[in-house]
Amino acid sequence: MAKEQQAGIKIGTWISLVVRTVLFPVFVLLPAGTWQWWDAWVLIGLWLIFFAVLTPLLVIHDPELLAERMKVSPVQEGQKGWDKVIMVLIVIVGISLYIVPGFDVIRYEWSEPLPRWIQIIALVAHVPLFLLLGWVMLANTYLSQVVKIDHHREHTVITGGPYKIVRHPMYTVVIVLFLAFPVALGSRIGLIPASLLAVLLIIRTVLEDRTLHAELSGYPEYASVTRYKLLPGIW
Template structure:
C-alpha cells in the first residue's frame, strides 16, 4: 500500500504538471487534444503500474526512482535534466502552436499521435515487465542478470525506443507539427545517454559485451 500511495501521488502530481504546461500556454481549457493526450497517458501508465504493483512491486519502485537526483553518474544527471526540459518544451511549444494556429493538424493525425503515445508508453512498461531491473536511472544492481529475450532480442535499449515513439506522438497528439522540431535534440540526448549507459553495462554487467555482439542494434532494428 505504501508503494501504491507513492505511485498515486506521483501520477497525480505528474498529470497536474502536464496540465499546467499545456493549458496555461494554450490560454484555454477548450483544448480537446490536450485532454485526450492526458487521458491516454494516464491509462497507458496507470494500468501497467497497477499490474506491476501486484506482480513485481520492486520493479515499480525502480521505475519511480527517476530524475537527476536518482542518477549516480555526472553525465547522466546533465542528460536527464536536459531530457526533462526538452519534454516540457515539447508541451509548451505544442500548446502555443495550438493557441496561435501556426500549424493545422488534422484530427486523424492527432489520433495517430495518441496511438504512438500509447504504444511508446506500452513498450516502456513491457520492458519493465520483461526485465525487473529496468530502472528509470542508469545503474547496475547487485545480483542483476542480463536479459536478452523478448524486446531485448530485437534492440538493446527497447525502453528508449518507446521514448522515441512518445516524443514523436506527443506533439502530433497535441495538435502541433512545430513541436516535432524538438525531436532532434531529444534524440541527441538519448544517444548520449545510451552511449554512457553502455559503457557502464559493459564494465559491470556480466555477459553484456557478448550480448552486444548478438544484438547489434541499440534503438531501432536495421538502423542504429
C-alpha cells in the first residue's frame, strides 16, 4: 500500500508539473493574440530553463518537497483558515499577472510600454533571482505552498543558508519576481496585480511568522538571532 501511495504521489507530481509547464506560456501568450511576442518567449524560456534545472535536483535531493510544491489545490488539510483566503486571492490575482501584460502591451495597448532598458534590467534580474529561489528551495525541505506545521514530517526550524539572513527568504525572492515579471514584458498595467500580490505576501509573512512563533518549537529562539523577516537591516 505504501509503495502504491508513493507511486501515486510521483505520477500526480509529474502530471501537475507538465500541466503547469504547458499552461504557463498559454496564459502569457494567448491574451496577446499572437505567438510572435519575442519578449514573452525569452521570459518564458528563462522560466522553463529554471524548471528544467530545479526539477531534477528536487527529484534527487528532495522528492517530498517537489510533491508538496506541485499540489494543485490552494486549500489543503492542516492549513490555517486565514491562509486559505490568502491563497485563493493569490491564485486569482496571480492568473491576472500572467494574462494582463499580453492585453496591455500587445493586443489592446492600454498603456505605453516601459522603456526598453528597464525591460532588459528586469529580464536579466530573473537569473540571479532564480538562483536565489533555487537556493531557498534546496535549503528548506518544509517549504510548503500553504501555511501549516508539517507534523508528519517532523517539522523543524531551518536556520542555515538563506535563512541565516532573513526568516522568510522565499517571500523576499518571490515578491521581487512578481514585480519583475510585468516589467520584463514592458507592461505598466501588469504592475497592478504584481503589487497586489506583493501586498498579499507581506500580509502572509506577518501572519505566518506569528503562527511559527506560537506553534513551531525553536522558532522564537531562531527569530531572536535572525531578526529580520524579509529585508536584512530593514524588516
